Amino acid sequence: MTDTRTDLSKSQNAYLWLKERIASQEFTPGYRLVLGSIAGELDMSVVPVREAIRQLEAEGLVTFERNVGARVSMVDDTQYRHSMQALSILEGAATALAARQLTTDDIAIARAINGHMIETLDHFDPRAFTTLNREFHAVLFAKTANPRLLELVESEWGRLGNLRDSTFSFVPGRAQESVREHEGILSLIETGASLGDIEAAARRHRSATLDAYLTHEHPGESLGLLTL
Amino acid sequence: MTDTRTDLSKSQNAYLWLKERIASQEFTPGYRLVLGSIAGELDMSVVPVREAIRQLEAEGLVTFERNVGARVSMVDDTQYRHSMQALSILEGAATALAARQLTTDDIAIARAINGHMIETLDHFDPRAFTTLNREFHAVLFAKTANPRLLELVESEWGRLGNLRDSTFSFVPGRAQESVREHEGILSLIETGASLGDIEAAARRHRSATLDAYLTHEHPGESLGLLTL
DNA sequence: ATATCCGAAATCGTATACGATGAATGTGCG
């Protein structure tokens, strides 16, 4: 069942394998990455595993402590907010930069996805909702004029380990609000609104998710949205 | 003369050493990083060197090709634009997020630095100008409410290898324009302008540097500034 | 002269080995 691709180096395989485990929350923040065990699991020596972990470290997914080992990074609440805010900025810009490239077909696809999201609202499944949500935004980003922004967005999502995204969706009413905002962004794009307006809307959309979480979990507290 | 810090692991030392060489342009884009040579130079085996290079790869400073080796990443013009644009977005946001935290003292310091920049305009030294320029923005960012943004900015600067920054400054008239824009940003902050205005100004400031370069090197071409 | 093939050298990717360091456990003393 090992889906290791032989056309990749072992260290690359280890890298992907670990990344997957972290993203899928099999390895949760704080989880200790023992070189020997992982190497055994993947049927390789420790050397490529170490390389893989170093790469993950450079991306911020893993923290090393000398002579102690590596563990999946803990993102405390503060870091979480900062990453989310950075994400809102990056995604907002990416959306705006893609807006002009989107065809009516693209918009139709996005709208269809949003339709599915609305359907799920009855028998609410946060995981499905989250998946659809990412698909929705993927469509919007797909034709961005700046692929580098996409890399940054992806990397930042990895950093967050999409860990709490599902819990986010649980904030009462936020899901409904979210799909409404999606529709709002789509119509802004359709009607040829200014890039500034589109960017602001897309940014607010992500910020609002975080803000809803903050005010819900820590009543009275708020991110203080970047007003753009 | 080896300033290797013994409190760091060898791989960390190799990482820093390489990063320095790349930043200082001793290793220019395309330069081949031969494991054995570097290991010899640093008096260590190849293993830590490989780890270091993997980290740099994750940051985008180095590119690996299987069974061939690693070389310092080539940033072609397109990638360069995209990174610069991403940078303008990140720096714009970082500036806005720091604006409200800046004291009159901070602004005075920034203004003093900008003053030095103006002085250098007579006997124009692009390297000194660039250094001062980064200092200026460092002051503005220093108190940002979002340190994660700073990390992203730093990382993106590393990616660009601050390679062509000096050539940028050579675009006729851009240096003068730049210091004027600095002053403009400072007064926006002083007068308590909206964060949106500040962000837009800061973003435009960086974009304009790129745009000046593009229209100068490739006449008729332009980035098409994100209008924010 | 140019192209093609072959062998040598260079370099990479990974396994194994081992000293070094930190954590865990046990032991003796207050």
Added chain:
DNA sequence: CGCACATTCATCGTATACGATTTCGGATAT
């Protein structure tokens, strides 16, 4: 009973070794 210290164990960090792959140069054929 609890704490200081010694000992053992787990794990890390790095050196060395070696097969695998690519690159390079020269010999041969066209």
